[in-house]
Structures are given as structure tokens and as C-alpha cells.
Amino acid sequence: MIITGDDSEYIAFVKARLRDQFLMTDLGPLRYFLGIEVSFTSNGFYISQxxxxxxxxxxxxxxxxxxxxxxxxxxxxxxxxxxxxxxxxxxxxxxxxxxxxxxxxxxxxxxxxxxxxxxxxxxxxxxxxxxxxxxxxxxxTITHRLLFPRSSSLQLQCYSDATWASDPSDRRSLSAYCVFLGGSLIAWKTKKQTTVSRSSVEAKLRVMALLTAEVT
Structure with missing residues (x-):
């Protein structure tokens, strides 16, 4: 179980209640979980694999x-x-x-x-x-990591693009987007479009609709 939050007293209370009911060991701050490594610095925390x-x-x-x-x-x-x-x-x-x-x-x-x-x-x-x-x-690029800054704005920034008719077998386009919350990359996706776009403009409009749904 991973407990997150910024209220240290309440986290300690939750862990104490859990120990009363279950046999468990406190492993301290998160360092490694399912192949994902987490490191904490004064600037924020990094995740890598x-x-x-x-x-x-x-x-x-x-x-x-x-x-x-x-x-x-x-x-x-x-x-x-x-x-x-x-x-x-x-x-x-x-x-x-x-x-x-x-x-x-x-x-x-x-x-x-x-x-x-x-x-x-x-x-x-x-x-x-x-x-x-x-x-x-x-x-x-084995040492490349994702940074989640300790201090950052809560403004969403979104980027999207599409490659028109990139699949020669069915002429479908490919959508790609990424979403930042301040300086933190929080969502991204690459996906083939479900229908054939008749122009690059149409392909880009489809990925913008996909991104809008993600943000919403």
C-alpha cells in the first residue's frame, strides 16, 4: 500500500490504524515500485525506469x-x-x-x-x-527521467499534432498529444484515428477533439 499526501500527522495516524488491523511493515518513503524508481530532491521528485x-x-x-x-x-x-x-x-x-x-x-x-x-x-x-x-x-538515454517540480503553477498547457494518412495500408492518421500541469508532464497518448481524415486539417481537428476530451 502506498500512502500519499502532505499532512504528516494524519499519515502517521492512518499507518498506526492499519498496523492495528494488519501485519505490515513501514518501508519509508517511496523509492521503487513495479519497476518505477522514485527519487526526491530539493527541486521536486524524479521518476525513472x-x-x-x-x-x-x-x-x-x-x-x-x-x-x-x-x-x-x-x-x-x-x-x-x-x-x-x-x-x-x-x-x-x-x-x-x-x-x-x-x-x-x-x-x-x-x-x-x-x-x-x-x-x-x-x-x-x-x-x-x-x-x-x-x-x-x-x-x-537510460538516465533520462521525468521531473515533477516541487513548486509549479497549476496552469494546464496542452500540445497536439497529427500525421496525416501516415498508415499506407488504410490511410488513417495518427494522433498524438501531451498535457502539462505547470512544469509537470501528466498525460500523453499516441493513437491511430478511428476514421479516415480527408485532409491534414481534418486530422489535426480530430486530435484536438481527443485532447479536449482528455482535459475535460
Whole structure:
């Protein structure tokens, strides 16, 4: 159980009542939970998944130590027929599932994880090469963290964009947005649109509607 809040006396009261009813141990301030690391500083607190990434890279058993600056090359549009089918897709599926959880606090890989997840039923050599590129990117950015400042405004700032007809198989566009509360990134999403947009303007209007619903 994780108890949060800024009233230390009431938190102590709740923990005392819980100890009266249950066998429990107070582990102190939150440091590590389900692969997510939390560190507290005078500026605020950071969350990261450095150990989770290290374990993921160990399981992937990459053959070299190189890193890349971006998780994906620009203007790449993958199709189901690209590449040759993998003889054993188990590793691909296992790594993609791990990346999905990693994207929980990794907005920088959310777009590519969305793309790679679409091909888990029949992955090919091309998809696997893009998957390896993500792992090389993670190796170079393993110390990156999300900061939640101790003092920040409560003003919402929202950003959105859309790639028009980015999927060559069905001509659907991709929506992406992120929401900041002051200086804290609190929500983000990358999602294929459910209908075909007939122009880039229409695609952008759809993602703005999606973002408005999120903010509301």
C-alpha cells in the first residue's frame, strides 16, 4: 500500500490504524515500485525506469554497445508486407510487451511502441530491426527521467499534432498529444484515428477533439 499526501500527522495516524488491523511493515518513503524508481530532491521528485531498462537490455542480449540519438528514423512508414517473417516471433513479442510497460513513463518512445505493437501477430525482420533501434536508443538515454517540480503553477498547457494518412495500408492518421500541469508532464497518448481524415486539417481537428476530451 502506498500512502500519499502532505499532512504528516494524519499519515502517521492512518499507518498506526492499519498496523492495528494488519501485519505490515513501514518501508519509508517511496523509492521503487513495479519497476518505477522514485527519487526526491530539493527541486521536486524524479521518476525513472533505469533498472527496468538495464534488465530489458540484458534479456535482449544486444551484440554491440552502440547508441542512437532517435528511436526511429524520419519518414519511415512500415507496412505488413515489409521484410521476411521471423521464424520464431517469441523474442519480438516479449520485448514489445516490455516496451509497452516502459512507455508508461516514456513519452519519447510512445509513438514507436504504438507502431511496433501493431505487428506482434506476424513480425518480420524489418520490424525486428526497428525494435533493436529502440533498444539502442534506450541504452543511450537510460538516465533520462521525468521531473515533477516541487513548486509549479497549476496552469494546464496542452500540445497536439497529427500525421496525416501516415498508415499506407488504410490511410488513417495518427494522433498524438501531451498535457502539462505547470512544469509537470501528466498525460500523453499516441493513437491511430478511428476514421479516415480527408485532409491534414481534418486530422489535426480530430486530435484536438481527443485532447479536449482528455482535459475535460
Amino acid at each position: 533505469e533498472k527496468y531498462i538495464q534488465d530489458l537490455l540484458a534479456r535482449a542480449a544486444l551484440g554491440d554497445e552502440r547508441t542512437v540519438e532517435t528511436p526511429m528514423e524520419l519518414n519511415v512508414k512500415l507496412q505488413p508486407t515489409d521484410g521476411d517473417p521471423l521464424s520464431d516471433p517469441t523474442c519480438y513479442r516479449h520485448l514489445v510487451v516490455s516496451l509497452v510497460y516502459l512507455a508508461v513513463i516514456g513519452p519519447d518512445i510512445a509513438y514507436l511502441v504504438h507502431i511496433l505493437s501493431r505487428f506482434v501477430s506476424a513480425p518480420t525482420t524489418i520490424y525486428y530491426s526497428h525494435l533493436l533501434r529502440v533498444l539502442h536508443y534506450l541504452r543511450g
